[in-house]
Amino acid sequence: MGYYRYLANCIVVEAKLWGILDGLNLILDRSFERVFIQTDIIEAVNAIQE
8 A cells, every 4th residue: 555645844743643643443343343553753653642
């Protein structure tokens, strides 16, 4: 599966968070019950946990 979203100018953590959000919306549409999110940006992890 490919992924594309135009984000203009943003920092890496913002791009990662948009990707995670879009992925979560996709799995909600497909009625998944369990999800494992993996990222290599600790700032994204912290933002999600807050």
